[in-house]
Amino acid sequence: MAERMGFFTDTSVCIGCKACEVACKEWNGVPDDGFVFRATSYDNTGGLGADTWRHVAFIEQSRLVRRGAEETAPDGRATPLEVPGGTDGQDGQGGIEGWLMSSDVCKHCTHAACLDVCPTGALFRTEFGTVVVQADICNGCGYCVPACPYGVIDRRERDGRAFKCTMCYDRQLGGLEPACAKACPTDSIQFGPLDELRARAEERVERLHGEGRTEARLYGESPDDGVGGDGAFFLLLDEPEVYGLPPDPVVTTRDLPAMWRWAGGAALSLAGAVALSFLSTRRSR
Structure with missing residues (x-):
């Protein structure tokens, strides 16, 4: 068994360039997913799916910063926690203050429910500790889709088969890092032995806390969480729910x-x- 490999995604240095999305599609031959512009966001891919194995989320932050259950507007009225960014922000009540960027991917869970429910053996764990779908064995039953606690796995409408990130298994076999990590211009996506990445991530959080970024936290790095720790974990600058991640993921087949x-x-x-x-x-x- 080779050393377990993984991803550490440091969202604090992600610039939202989507180079990882493009590299993933190019290397793995992932089809076009439509690129439909959504009026609610500048993000043009929406989320992970059978045709999007890497997805850079754009989380728009409203001009009123979250500090509690409610904020007080200039006129003294209590306003909701988040104010839609529908104005240019000149009045101080609306508009976009900034963005949180995060390149999301399959978590390659230590205890992967998708492996438990697959009836054909299409899903398997590699010698690098990652979880891969063999498309030529998948029968399209779809059991893995609801089993994933992160909602990562999806089926293609054309033939019903399931697809997701492989952490570029073929590149790893050749001693290469995954295409997304190779293409990332800021090293937001880091690839390597999982234990080394966890130690590096802890140091990064301590450094950010020392700089006053006390909101920085790790997500998915702990072997004691509900899925035994993720093979792809993150440094976040807000609560997991803000990034569309479950706060306490558990193995659905537990x-x-x-x-x-x-x-x-x-x-x-x-x-x-x-x-x-x-x-x-x-x-x-």
Whole structure:
């Protein structure tokens, strides 16, 4: 077994250039996903899916900064936590103050529910600790889609098969870093041995805290979280929910062993009841 490899995405230095998205598509032959402009955001790809294995999220921050459940507007009225950025911001009540950028990707969970539910073995764990879908084995059942706690896996409408990030498994076999990390101009996406990345990330958070960026935090790095730690983890500058990430992800198949035990017990009880009924019937004759 090779050393476990992973991604550390430092969102504090992401500039939203989407070079990672382009590199991912080019290297892996991922089809065009439409690039539909959404009036609610400058982001033109929307989210991860079967045709978007890397997605740079643009999180627009309103001019009123979140400091609690409510803010007080200049006229003294209580206003909601977030103010839509519908004006140019000159009145101090609306407009975009800035952006949080984050390049999202499959998390390559330590305890991957998608592996548990795949009936064909199309999903497998590589020698690098990553999780890969073999498209030629996938039968399009879709069980992996709801099993993913992050909503990463998706199926293509054309043939129903599931696709997601492979962490460029073919490049790793050749001793190369994934295309997205190679293309990132700011080293926001860092690739390497997972243990080394975790140590590097801890140092980065401490440095940011020392600079007064106390909102900086790590997400998905802990082996003690609900999925046993992610192979792709992040440094965030706000709560996970702001980035569209679940605050406490868990393995969706965590209750399967108990369910199988209960099912087995029920089956044995039923079989016992049938046997007793059969013996009682024979004796009565």
